[in-house]
Amino acid sequence: MTAPSPLLTQSADQMRAQLAASPEAAAALIRAGADAGLPDAQAYYGQLLLDGQGVAADPAEAFRQFGLAAASGHVMAINMVGRCHEKGWGTPVDPVAAAACYRRAAEAGLDWGMYNWGSALGLGAGVAQDEQAALGWFQKAAALGHAKSINFLGAFHEEGRLLPRDLPRAAECYRIAAEGGDFRGQFNHGRLRADAGDIAAATHWMQTAATSATPAFRTMMRDHLAASAHAALRALAAGL
Numbered sequence: 001m002t003a004p005s006p007l008l009t010q011s012a013d014q015m016r017a018q019l020a021a022s023p024e025a026a027a028a029l030i031r032a033g034a035d036a037g038l039p040d041a042q043a044y045y046g047q048l049l050l051d052g053q054g055v056a057a058d059p060a061e062a063f064r065q066f067g068l069a070a071a072s073g074h075v076m077a078i079n080m081v082g083r084c085h086e087k088g089w090g091t092p093v094d095p096v097a098a099a100a101c102y103r104r105a106a107e108a109g110l111d112w113g114m115y116n117w118g119s120a121l122g123l124g125a126g127v128a129q130d131e132q133a134a135l136g137w138f139q140k141a142a143a144l145g146h147a148k149s150i151n152f153l154g155a156f157h158e159e160g161r162l163l164p165r166d167l168p169r170a171a172e173c174y175r176i177a178a179e180g181g182d183f184r185g186q187f188n189h190g191r192l193r194a195d196a197g198d199i200a201a202a203t204h205w206m207q208t209a210a211t212s213a214t215p216a217f218r219t220m221m222r223d224h225l226a227a228s229a230h231a232a233l234r235a236l237a238a239g240l
Helices: 012-021 025-034 037-053 060-072 075-087 093-106 113-125 131-143 146-157 165-179 183-195 197-212 217-224 232-238
Strands: none
Touching: 012 025, 012 131, 025 037, 037 060, 037 075, 075 093, 075 113, 075 197, 093 113, 093 232, 113 146, 131 146, 146 165, 146 183, 165 183, 165 197, 183 197, 183 217, 197 217, 217 232
Protein backbone atom coordinates (compact mmCIF):
# COMPACT_ATOMS: atom_id res chain seq x y z
CA MET A 1 0.00 0.00 0.00
CA THR A 2 1.40 3.41 -0.99
CA ALA A 3 2.25 5.66 1.96
CA PRO A 4 0.34 8.94 2.17
CA SER A 5 1.94 12.15 1.00
CA PRO A 6 3.92 13.64 3.93
CA LEU A 7 2.06 16.91 3.51
CA LEU A 8 -1.28 15.21 4.18
CA THR A 9 -0.14 14.03 7.62
CA GLN A 10 0.29 17.64 8.75
CA SER A 11 -2.28 19.83 10.43
CA ALA A 12 -4.34 22.26 8.34
CA ASP A 13 -2.27 25.18 9.65
CA GLN A 14 0.97 23.39 8.79
CA MET A 15 -0.30 22.65 5.29
CA ARG A 16 -1.27 26.28 4.73
CA ALA A 17 2.14 27.40 5.98
CA GLN A 18 3.95 25.03 3.61
CA LEU A 19 1.77 26.11 0.69
CA ALA A 20 2.58 29.74 1.48
CA ALA A 21 6.31 29.04 1.84
CA SER A 22 6.68 26.87 -1.25
CA PRO A 23 3.46 26.48 -3.27
CA GLU A 24 5.07 24.45 -6.05
CA ALA A 25 6.75 21.98 -3.72
CA ALA A 26 3.60 21.55 -1.65
CA ALA A 27 1.47 21.07 -4.76
CA ALA A 28 3.90 18.43 -6.00
CA LEU A 29 3.54 16.47 -2.76
CA ILE A 30 -0.23 16.69 -2.88
CA ARG A 31 -0.23 15.59 -6.51
CA ALA A 32 1.85 12.57 -5.54
CA GLY A 33 -0.82 11.62 -3.05
CA ALA A 34 -3.53 12.18 -5.63
CA ASP A 35 -1.69 10.03 -8.18
CA ALA A 36 -1.47 7.32 -5.50
CA GLY A 37 -5.26 7.32 -5.27
CA LEU A 38 -5.72 9.06 -1.91
CA PRO A 39 -9.15 10.76 -1.88
CA ASP A 40 -8.05 13.54 0.50
CA ALA A 41 -5.14 14.35 -1.80
CA GLN A 42 -7.35 14.23 -4.90
CA ALA A 43 -9.81 16.66 -3.33
CA TYR A 44 -7.04 18.96 -2.14
CA TYR A 45 -5.22 18.83 -5.48
CA GLY A 46 -8.48 19.62 -7.28
CA GLN A 47 -8.79 22.78 -5.21
CA LEU A 48 -5.20 23.78 -6.01
CA LEU A 49 -5.94 23.28 -9.70
CA LEU A 50 -9.03 25.47 -9.44
CA ASP A 51 -7.14 28.20 -7.63
CA GLY A 52 -3.92 27.93 -9.63
CA GLN A 53 -2.00 27.66 -6.35
CA GLY A 54 1.41 26.08 -6.84
CA VAL A 55 0.30 24.70 -10.19
CA ALA A 56 -1.17 26.10 -13.40
CA ALA A 57 -4.92 26.54 -13.14
CA ASP A 58 -6.72 23.70 -14.91
CA PRO A 59 -10.49 23.56 -14.19
CA ALA A 60 -11.00 20.44 -16.31
CA GLU A 61 -8.36 18.51 -14.39
CA ALA A 62 -9.73 19.92 -11.12
CA PHE A 63 -13.15 18.54 -12.04
CA ARG A 64 -11.59 15.16 -12.80
CA GLN A 65 -9.74 15.06 -9.48
CA PHE A 66 -12.87 16.00 -7.55
CA GLY A 67 -14.72 13.27 -9.41
CA LEU A 68 -12.12 10.67 -8.47
CA ALA A 69 -12.35 11.61 -4.80
CA ALA A 70 -16.16 11.78 -4.94
CA ALA A 71 -16.28 8.26 -6.35
CA SER A 72 -14.63 7.14 -3.12
CA GLY A 73 -17.29 8.91 -1.08
CA HIS A 74 -15.23 11.99 -0.17
CA VAL A 75 -17.99 14.37 0.93
CA MET A 76 -16.26 17.69 0.25
CA ALA A 77 -15.28 16.41 -3.19
CA ILE A 78 -18.93 15.55 -3.88
CA ASN A 79 -19.80 19.13 -2.94
CA MET A 80 -17.04 20.46 -5.20
CA VAL A 81 -18.27 18.38 -8.15
CA GLY A 82 -21.54 20.20 -7.56
CA ARG A 83 -19.77 23.55 -7.56
CA CYS A 84 -18.11 22.69 -10.86
CA HIS A 85 -21.48 21.79 -12.38
CA GLU A 86 -23.03 24.98 -10.99
CA LYS A 87 -20.26 27.33 -12.13
CA GLY A 88 -19.13 25.58 -15.30
CA TRP A 89 -15.65 24.92 -13.95
CA GLY A 90 -14.14 22.28 -16.23
CA THR A 91 -17.56 20.98 -17.25
CA PRO A 92 -20.72 22.46 -18.79
CA VAL A 93 -23.12 24.24 -16.45
CA ASP A 94 -25.68 21.73 -15.19
CA PRO A 95 -27.86 22.94 -12.29
CA VAL A 96 -29.64 19.60 -11.98
CA ALA A 97 -26.36 17.72 -11.53
CA ALA A 98 -25.14 20.42 -9.15
CA ALA A 99 -28.25 20.14 -6.98
CA ALA A 100 -27.95 16.36 -6.87
CA CYS A 101 -24.36 16.63 -5.62
CA TYR A 102 -25.29 19.22 -3.02
CA ARG A 103 -28.09 17.03 -1.74
CA ARG A 104 -25.72 14.07 -1.36
CA ALA A 105 -23.18 16.21 0.49
CA ALA A 106 -25.88 17.75 2.70
CA GLU A 107 -27.39 14.42 3.63
CA ALA A 108 -23.89 13.15 4.45
CA GLY A 109 -23.57 15.93 7.05
CA LEU A 110 -21.32 18.47 5.31
CA ASP A 111 -22.11 22.05 6.32
CA TRP A 112 -21.14 23.44 2.90
CA GLY A 113 -23.33 20.83 1.25
CA MET A 114 -26.23 21.88 3.48
CA TYR A 115 -25.69 25.52 2.56
CA ASN A 116 -25.43 24.83 -1.16
CA TRP A 117 -28.41 22.46 -1.14
CA GLY A 118 -30.41 25.01 0.83
CA SER A 119 -29.46 27.70 -1.69
CA ALA A 120 -30.53 25.47 -4.59
CA LEU A 121 -33.87 24.81 -2.90
CA GLY A 122 -34.39 28.47 -2.10
CA LEU A 123 -33.67 29.57 -5.64
CA GLY A 124 -35.24 26.61 -7.42
CA ALA A 125 -31.89 25.97 -9.13
CA GLY A 126 -31.92 22.47 -10.59
CA VAL A 127 -34.70 21.41 -8.22
CA ALA A 128 -38.25 22.49 -7.41
CA GLN A 129 -38.22 25.63 -5.31
CA ASP A 130 -38.97 24.97 -1.64
CA GLU A 131 -38.06 27.87 0.64
CA GLN A 132 -39.27 26.09 3.78
CA ALA A 133 -36.96 23.14 3.09
CA ALA A 134 -34.15 25.60 2.30
CA LEU A 135 -34.59 27.23 5.69
CA GLY A 136 -34.37 23.84 7.37
CA TRP A 137 -31.01 23.13 5.73
CA PHE A 138 -29.67 26.58 6.60
CA GLN A 139 -30.66 25.93 10.20
CA LYS A 140 -28.83 22.59 10.18
CA ALA A 141 -25.69 24.18 8.74
CA ALA A 142 -25.93 27.11 11.14
CA ALA A 143 -26.05 24.68 14.05
CA LEU A 144 -22.64 23.47 12.86
CA GLY A 145 -21.30 27.04 12.90
CA HIS A 146 -21.49 27.68 9.14
CA ALA A 147 -21.15 31.47 8.86
CA LYS A 148 -22.95 31.94 5.54
CA SER A 149 -25.93 29.94 6.73
CA ILE A 150 -26.05 31.94 9.96
CA ASN A 151 -26.22 35.12 7.86
CA PHE A 152 -29.17 33.69 5.95
CA LEU A 153 -30.97 32.96 9.21
CA GLY A 154 -30.42 36.60 10.12
CA ALA A 155 -32.13 37.65 6.91
CA PHE A 156 -35.11 35.40 7.60
CA HIS A 157 -35.45 36.93 11.08
CA GLU A 158 -34.97 40.50 9.86
CA GLU A 159 -37.58 40.12 7.13
CA GLY A 160 -39.97 37.97 9.18
CA ARG A 161 -40.01 35.42 6.38
CA LEU A 162 -40.85 31.88 7.53
CA LEU A 163 -39.54 32.84 10.97
CA PRO A 164 -40.90 35.40 13.47
CA ARG A 165 -39.57 38.89 12.83
CA ASP A 166 -36.88 39.35 15.46
CA LEU A 167 -34.43 42.19 14.90
CA PRO A 168 -32.22 41.45 17.96
CA ARG A 169 -31.88 37.84 16.79
CA ALA A 170 -31.14 39.01 13.25
CA ALA A 171 -28.45 41.36 14.57
CA GLU A 172 -26.90 38.54 16.57
CA CYS A 173 -26.86 36.25 13.52
CA TYR A 174 -25.20 38.95 11.43
CA ARG A 175 -22.58 39.56 14.13
CA ILE A 176 -21.71 35.87 14.34
CA ALA A 177 -21.58 35.56 10.55
CA ALA A 178 -19.40 38.67 10.29
CA GLU A 179 -16.94 37.40 12.87
CA GLY A 180 -16.98 34.04 11.08
CA GLY A 181 -15.68 35.68 7.90
CA ASP A 182 -18.79 35.86 5.70
CA PHE A 183 -18.71 39.05 3.65
CA ARG A 184 -22.51 39.24 3.44
CA GLY A 185 -22.69 38.89 7.20
CA GLN A 186 -20.04 41.60 7.54
CA PHE A 187 -22.06 43.94 5.33
CA ASN A 188 -25.28 43.22 7.20
CA HIS A 189 -23.62 43.62 10.59
CA GLY A 190 -22.11 46.90 9.45
CA ARG A 191 -25.48 48.03 8.08
CA LEU A 192 -27.20 47.46 11.42
CA ARG A 193 -24.34 49.08 13.33
CA ALA A 194 -24.82 52.15 11.14
CA ASP A 195 -28.54 52.12 11.88
CA ALA A 196 -27.63 52.08 15.58
CA GLY A 197 -25.34 55.10 15.13
CA ASP A 198 -22.05 53.21 15.62
CA ILE A 199 -20.35 54.58 12.53
CA ALA A 200 -16.85 53.47 13.52
CA ALA A 201 -17.96 49.85 13.75
CA ALA A 202 -20.02 50.18 10.57
CA THR A 203 -17.00 51.53 8.69
CA HIS A 204 -14.79 48.71 9.94
CA TRP A 205 -17.20 45.99 8.87
CA MET A 206 -17.95 47.55 5.50
CA GLN A 207 -14.23 47.80 4.76
CA THR A 208 -13.74 44.19 5.88
CA ALA A 209 -16.61 42.97 3.69
CA ALA A 210 -15.17 44.72 0.67
CA THR A 211 -11.91 42.75 0.88
CA SER A 212 -13.58 39.42 0.03
CA ALA A 213 -16.90 40.37 -1.58
CA THR A 214 -17.67 39.31 -5.14
CA PRO A 215 -17.62 42.07 -7.78
CA ALA A 216 -21.42 42.08 -7.98
CA PHE A 217 -21.74 42.38 -4.21
CA ARG A 218 -19.17 45.18 -4.12
CA THR A 219 -21.28 47.07 -6.65
CA MET A 220 -24.32 46.66 -4.42
CA MET A 221 -22.30 47.82 -1.43
CA ARG A 222 -21.10 50.89 -3.31
CA ASP A 223 -24.65 51.89 -4.22
CA HIS A 224 -25.83 51.33 -0.65
CA LEU A 225 -22.99 53.34 0.88
CA ALA A 226 -23.31 56.16 -1.65
CA ALA A 227 -26.88 56.70 -0.45
CA SER A 228 -25.95 56.68 3.25
CA ALA A 229 -26.89 59.59 5.50
CA HIS A 230 -23.40 59.37 7.06
CA ALA A 231 -20.51 61.13 5.32
CA ALA A 232 -17.97 58.59 6.56
CA LEU A 233 -19.88 55.78 4.89
CA ARG A 234 -20.48 57.74 1.70
CA ALA A 235 -16.72 58.26 1.50
CA LEU A 236 -16.21 54.49 1.44
CA ALA A 237 -18.29 54.18 -1.72
CA ALA A 238 -15.65 55.93 -3.81
CA GLY A 239 -13.14 53.16 -3.07
CA LEU A 240 -15.38 50.29 -4.09
